[in-house]
Amino acid sequence: MPERSRAHEWTPITLLPLNGGPDPARLADSFLTPTSRFFVRNHGTIPIVDPDAFRLEISGMVRQPLRLSLDELTQRFPTVRRPALIQCAGFRRSELARVRAIPGELPWDEEPVSTAEWGGIRLADLLAAAMPDDAARHVAFEGCDDVEREGRRFGFGGSVTMEEAARHDVILAFEMNGEPLTAEHGWPLRAVVPNVIGARSVKWLTRIELRPTASENYFQRRAYKLVDRAGATTDAWEAAPAISTLPINTLICRPRGGERLCPGPIRLAGYAWSGEPGGVAAVEFSVRGGAGWRPARLSEINLPGCWREWTAEVDLASGRHDLLVRALLPDGSAQPADPAPLWNARGYMNNSWARAVLEVRAD
């Protein structure tokens, strides 16, 4: 099972670490995002892993610590496959950065969200084999990449609660879209935690520790938190609660803003998703900058932990049209209109209305 390279169908934002994502229009081509189009969000090196030497360690508050080779993992536990969306907490950070600067963070637009079919073993099965102590409350993941922050080098990490870890849809994946994981997507093993920020889907996973408290890793303790002022102290970062569940959000795949369109019927298409239990109940759009909201058509395909496709047909005359799209939860609450009140120092969790300016001209 060697590491494989593959042509990318996206534009890098940075090369070291490797970060990038596809043109969102291409995400409308298929419900499952091909691996070559799936966004990549890394914080350090892409490690070169020797699959024969690789071991996954489960330690901490367990009665049966484990140290398992890839063969042991795949032979001892049943393989499951399921589609799941992964979204970076920095999705649409660029809109927040236009409210007020966010230095030192990637200027993501709408690239870092994708949905793939993951194959692997259930975290719940592995934890059952390790026999957690009753007092264990958190499951910490750590990768074997090489990240530097605040003068220290360490592997990227983060944690989920025992309740989140017990869910059947949390898997330790070695396959993506029916093929072995590629190096940049975490080969040979990554956590896939649906419904929460992508930072918990730790790549190149080598250590799992059961703990009474959340992970001590920088990316759990001092990043991926909502802090509302630039230059906040380390204490302020430590004190803030960690973000986790993905809020309801929307992507306009087609048409993209800036395209020249001909007058007449135009098909709108995109996705909406939410990490909240009831998922997406409705999607609405306006082609008049927030006036005259109309319902989009939701796909029947409504899988847990995935996005849901929406489409609409609209007749547009020549001119400029401000397209807005918002999704609603089952309780009727919708995405917020404006990114400004969502601003935070690292630019996470922007879920304001999706917007695109459509230029319609006959010539």
Add this chain to the structure above:
Amino acid sequence: MPERSRAHEWTPITLLPLNGGPDPARLADSFLTPTSRFFVRNHGTIPIVDPDAFRLEISGMVRQPLRLSLDELTQRFPTVRRPALIQCAGFRRSELARVRAIPGELPWDEEPVSTAEWGGIRLADLLAAAMPDDAARHVAFEGCDDVEREGRRFGFGGSVTMEEAARHDVILAFEMNGEPLTAEHGWPLRAVVPNVIGARSVKWLTRIELRPTASENYFQRRAYKLVDRAGATTDAWEAAPAISTLPINTLICRPRGGERLCPGPIRLAGYAWSGEPGGVAAVEFSVRGGAGWRPARLSEINLPGCWREWTAEVDLASGRHDLLVRALLPDGSAQPADPAPLWNARGYMNNSWARAVLEVRAD
């Protein structure tokens, strides 16, 4: 969990029993087929099931016979979700019927193939709870629909071998594409057996019997067999081996034959699949009636038990072009060229090259 009705996006072939399928062009819109587009192949009534009274019985060669309500099924066993293709053995029967008549069978073209995400419990988990005798060799399914054949009324049925039944991808589904099954797709419970003919994915499943021999059901013993002469005796039908594994096959979704196309670059798209291990290794196309074969591009998304998308771009001048498409197995063996040698009395298992006539005109 009431039965739900839903608008269909396909054309019925017969209304009682209900049979029909979508325009194959629409299958290219998404990897997973929306429930409203998924073909329906029934042999009798669509039963009205009382979910509170419903029980699934597991009997025969088991040490622990079971009789389980829907709640017991879903609470006692973990829920899994996986995509799987279902293809009717009569797919492309119409081409065989043009070789020689096939009276009394549905004139299927390319409608009866679709891929959905199924949610349910693993058959393997249920069988483990029933503790099969070592001598059990077959798992027979029976539905509670009402079929009439040869003057008798009974529920549709069929069987798989113990080896097939032990596979992790065989599930008893109560969900389709994230929603409860609809009545016409087998609510409240259907078997979903990937890689074999759709006839084994028994709907309205109420009985599972472990047996030393295959099911005695008409649809296992006297249909879904390859018999090469019309009017064969019952003995000839009984003696023939049952068909099971889906052969390698191809669907051209776009463009469809008969469409008027403009000269210039044209995008071809479709799917290929095979129930054989190894799946689809390559897809080739010819726009010159079998001369100048060229490779199509295969999607990276290559999930077990599912179809694999292929695409190609070709530049076509005005005129008539005979498009042929064939898929290859990993051992290099390809679909057969011609349907004629595949003719059989009920018109099953046509997997000859896919064909479409493209009319290209500038006006």
